[in-house]
Amino acid sequence: MTVLFGQLFTGISIGAVLLLIALGLALTFGQMNVINMAHGEFIMAGAYTTYVLQQIITGAGWSLLVALPVAFVVAGAMGVLLEALLIRRLYARPLDTLLVTWGVSLILQQLARDVFGSPNVQTRAPEPLTGNVALPGGVTVANNRVFILVLALAAVAALTLALRLTPLGRRIRAVVQNRDLAAVSGIPTARVDRITFFVGSGLAGVAGVALTLLGPIGPTMGTNLIIDAFLVVVVGGIGQLKGSVIVAFALGVLQATGEYLTTLSVAKVMVFIAIVAFLQWRPQGLFTLRTRSLA
């Protein structure tokens, strides 16, 4: 029983990480149909921001809290720059964005290597996040995992509310559903695109901060995550935030169950097979929404 709950929590925490890395992508890929391969490098930028801040601010606790907004702005600014310089010219050709942003991702990796060196670096976790909480029944949940879960849910809540309740959110949804109509209605679509990209990329930066609590920070950390992030968004249904949320946790629990019953490598294969099977059955993903088409 203890093991069952322990594994359930592991699955949920894997899901929380998946959700956090996929959330920004749910906006830029899901809502805007831009295939941004450099999204992983925005995550990396967030992680390195945490590292840099920790060098400057010595208290690990403070530096992590400061890192959250700073990483959001740093990664967001990188996203806006990418949007303004390259992606803006490619909205009509979504598949080309894949190649262009892949090139950008390689450049950013090399840049990270030049600035921070090739060996991976680590940060210290703040004291309160290193321990764990013992629940009745012998189950322990790690504080850093709880923090990531809370962060992921808070980010989803903030994003959902922003999209539903704010004028900006309404504009974003309007542009997503019908760009031309939105434009003739007087919505500055180019500006909306830029802001959407800022928020989506900024969320990647926040994910990067969270990931420093779990493992090392390196130039290629983004490449390991980008596939998982795309899978969550595609399976969840493009343009559907709730799809990403459900799928992230479902894949997390599936992964944890697979790992427990078999091995880490086999579990990964199981997850891929499950995804392929699911997409055979529902190619459009869990939920669907009419958006600017990919084709």
Place this chain on the structure above:
Amino acid sequence: MSLIRGRRILAGAMTLVAAAALAACGSKTTDTDTAAGVSADVSGDTVKVGLLNSLSGTMAISEVTVRDAILLAVEEINAAGGVLGKKIEPVGEDGASDWPTFAEKAEKLISQDRVAAVFGCWTSASRKAVKPVFEKNKALLFYPVQYEGLEQSPYIFYTGATTNQQIVPGLDYLKAQGVKSVYLVGSDYVFPRTANKIIKAYAEANGMTVSGEDYAPLGSTEFGTIVNKVKSSGANAVFNTLNGDSNVAFFKEYTSAGLTAASLPVVSVSIAEEEVKGIGTQYLKDQLTAWNYYQTTPGAANEKFVAAYKKKYGADKPTSDPMEAAYVSVHLWKAMVEKAGSFDVEKVRAAADGITFEAPEGLVTVDGTTQHIAKTARIGKIGADGLITEVWNSGQPIEPDPYLKSYPWASGLS
């Protein structure tokens, strides 16, 4: 690029056959020429040696320091007049934590740079990838990291520990501490899988049980499930063969789950001082390691080594077992070359048996048959300062036994 240009020129000249073209390209960087095949180029005042380490990727955390130690040895030897009157010229390549890249770079070092010997590799996967390259070209590799044994190549000198000099003493130590059951955690590739096969055979013969066995892909950072399994397995100790910075994620998760050295000790065979610094001592305090050398190992040779290393790379840089083995490799190669009176690979190999060196870890002796060296085994405990202090040693160097022939329980393994 230069290869293409070289070929084009040659094709234009139409004087050489295609086979000669490659040799010609290789010799462009040197002043000689036509020596057949890929024998080392020793015509000038210098002799080139290759450095093949991962300077990027998941293994860089460990391998960069190995390269630094090799360069220190090269510098020392050059300051003392070089080898056979020639200065050593190091040629470095980045294996990038990627096994095909290692093989490609090994080929480049041998046939294009025409080095006299190559020092490097860390993971067994990288060694297995370059092994055929060295055997085909009859070139020398000095491999400085502890490994899973069960291997012997005429063109590789193994200066790290084989299993009977590290893993078996580690298990003996656990047994003496009353450990009845161990959990095996490793990276998913050749070293941990083979090492764990040996550990399971040992356990069976020594009344221990293996309560679980799990592998994570190299570079993996998700250890929640493995830590859960370890925690509920009832094991008395964990034997850790994870490599690279997966250890960072593993120990963070381990500590977060409330496990400590006191509640469930971990013996690691791939974490040395440099990795301890990278992982963070707060996650590793009092955990155990099995190696042949620590920065704290007593002796004049080590004091000199540590001082020289810190002088060159900084006072905060620790020395570690693989670094020491790499440093020793260069000195052993020098001794072999001088005994042979030649850089010729076959002559160097023939001269190897019985070569000794007063290494930082103590006297080491080359065994010409297995091309491994006799080493003292040391179990250490990780301190809050990031250094490892010895809690047990084997008293004297242990003869290498890569195929574990002297252990009846290991008869089915090789």
